[in-house]
Amino acid sequence: xxxxxxxxxxxxxxxxxxxxxxxxxxxxxxxxxxxxxxxxxxxxxxxxxxxxxxxxxxxxxxxxxxxxxxxxxxxxxxxxxxxxxxxxxxxxxxxxxxxxxxxxxxxxxxx
Amino acid sequence: xxxxxxxxxxxxxxxxxxxxxxxxxxxxxxxxxxxxxxxxxxxxxxxxxxxxxxxxxxxxxxxxxxxxxxxxxxxxxxxxxxxxxxxxxxxxxxxxxxxxxxxxxxxxxxxxx
Numbered sequence: 313x314x315x316x317x318x319x320x321x322x323x324x325x326x327x328x329x330x331x332x333x334x335x336x337x338x339x340x341x342x343x344x345x346x347x348x349x350x351x352x353x354x355x356x357x358x359x360x361x362x363x364x365x366x367x368x369x370x371x372x373x374x375x376x377x378x379x380x381x382x383x384x385x386x387x388x389x390x391x392x393x394x395x396x397x398x399x400x401x402x403x404x405x406x407x408x409x410x411x412x413x414x415x416x417x418x419x420x421x422x423x
Numbered sequence: 424x425x426x427x428x429x430x431x432x433x434x435x436x437x438x439x440x441x442x443x444x445x446x447x448x449x450x451x452x453x454x455x456x457x458x459x460x461x462x463x464x465x466x467x468x469x470x471x472x473x474x475x476x477x478x479x480x481x482x483x484x485x486x487x488x489x490x491x492x493x494x495x496x497x498x499x500x501x502x503x504x505x506x507x508x509x510x511x512x513x514x515x516x517x518x519x520x521x522x523x524x525x526x527x528x529x530x531x532x533x534x535x536x
């Protein structure tokens with residue numbers, strides 16, 4: 313069975329700084345992994361997904377994530393934060409055909 | 424294409440009252456699901472359906488009922504609301520094509536007093 317763990321419930325960065333949001337997974341089989349974003353008072357929107365086709369996955373809004381099997385990680389990065397990136401981010405995986413979510417990381421961006 | 428729609432957006436209930444949260448999708452998705460979102464706990468699966476007439480329990484099903492009479496609609500019923508059900512509820516849908524890529528509605532914020 314797969315589970316996902318997000319390290320850090322809150323991350324704060326300055327505008328223009330690197331964004332790094334951490335996600336680790338546990339799985340004995342090649343996983344499906346996702347990052348979703350939730351802007352204030354909205355539903356979740358898919359940022360990107362890993363499906364074993366490539367270890368570096370590019371998503372919307374300049375985000376990307378790298379699948380590292382040796383570290384069982386799927387961290388989300390963006391080279392330069394923008395004020396509009398302030399939101400909550402969820403890592404998710406698949407467990408017995410159902411999507412399971414991490415506890416979320418709230419990203420704050422300061423001017 | 425409206426995507427996934429949910430009504431109402433906000434609701435306040437008194438303990439013991441019942442209500443139905445509505446969810447509809449116009450993408451012909453076979454799979455539909457209900458999640459609740461609570462601070463620090465992420466999204467937890469309540470119930471899901473893989474097609475009309477088929478439903479199953481998720482991680483936190485107690486206190487909730489669902490039915491799926493059509494492909495488009497997947498209502499969530501609270502039979503006797505409790506303060507512990509105060510939460511934000513999201514409906515989601517996807518194709519059953521192995522992609523697991525779910526589309527989410529805007530959510531219903533429910534407060535039980």
